[in-house]
Amino acid sequence: MKETFTDRLVGGIIYAILTVILLIILYPLVFVVSASISDPLSVTKGEMWLFPKNLSFIGYELIFANKEIWIGYKNTIIYTVVGTSVNLIMTIMAAYPLSRKDFAGRNVITGYIVFTMFFSGGLIPTYLLVKNLGMINSMWALIIPGAVSVWNIIIMRTFFQTSIPNEIQESAAIDGCSNLQTLWKIVLPLSMPVIAVMILFYSVGHWNAYFNALIYLNDRDKYPLQLFLREILIKSEVDNMAGGMDLSVQKHLMEAEAIKYAIVIVANLPVLAVYPFLQKYFTKGFLVGAIKG
Known part of the structure; x- marks a missing residue:
């Protein structure tokens, strides 16, 4: 069955909403992973907002040293x-x-x-x-x-x-x-x-x-x-x-x-x-x- 313009429009809106929801869910996960391997000072100052910055594994070193x-x-x-x-x-x-x-x-x-x-x-x-x-x-x-x-x-x-x-x-x-x-x-x-x-x-x-x-x-x-x-x-x-x-x-x-x-x-x-x-x-x-x- 051929899709009408309305069907395509509704489908596009649904995909857009799902994409926004996906980003909302993924962002905290990616942020936590990136923050765990970034320089703590960069995280504290807000310089790291998505991807790792100034790689540092001090958090893992302190945990596994125990x-x-x-x-x-x-x-x-x-x-x-x-x-x-x-x-x-x-x-x-x-x-x-x-x-x-x-x-x-x-x-x-x-x-x-x-x-x-x-x-x-x-x-x-x-x-x-x-x-x-x-x-x-x-x-x-x-x-x-x-x-x-x-x-x-x-x-x-x-x-x-x-x-x-x-x-x-x-x-x-x-x-x-x-x-x-x-x-x-x-x-x-x-x-x-x-x-x-x-x-x-x-x-x-x-x-x-x-x-x-x-x-x-x-x-x-x-x-x-x-x-x-x-x-x-x-x-x-x-x-x-x-x-x-x-x-x-x-x-x-x-x-x-x-x-x-x-x-x-x-x-x-x-x-x-x-x-x-x-x-x-x-x-x-x-x-x-x-x-x-």
Whole structure:
């Protein structure tokens, strides 16, 4: 069908709006990357507004000179891998039965689960529970209390209901498959989009988490990366406010400026590196799991 002048005009306007939105989104990202490898003085004076100026890696040098950063990286990777695995298993095991029409009482159980989205015990009861379970100062204090997300259960359950035909599961049952075999051999291979979404949601949450670690962990050897980065940033800010405007303090100011931008890159680079490989699954799984039903 031949496009009319109005169609071309509307299309041009849409592309122009999308281009503006893209620039608005990209500019802060490019600015942070450029600022992290630019001379802090140029950044402070506003001379660097997009591309790097007077290359300097002082921010990264100061961060990675701290050996605890590598301990934090190791711990965060462990917490993210183990935590995401537990989250994924728990979410699948909860969502699949709730998606089955032959599961008696599934609506009542779903109601109980959804109830916890709006009402919780609060910080103090949760802390006392974790303490009584003997999980203080252990990895499990960061994983077990958040082992499953109700919202993600709903997304995955909706995906199972709308994207996995009942006829396939019935055929598997006729062929002699148990419920677990049907889940493992039929449902999960067809659910890679929503599984990728769950992996992305949970892994990003674990990677960026610091509050639970701040409350439950005592040994620095168990701290995640985010706590060490937080300490570096706070220490830099405190040092900057501690003295007058002599040369040493000015140097601290410049170092703090470099550290702020470098921390953003160090903390988010692994997630940004993984996201492109999951993006196609993320878009499909999120839309199918959240809109239908």
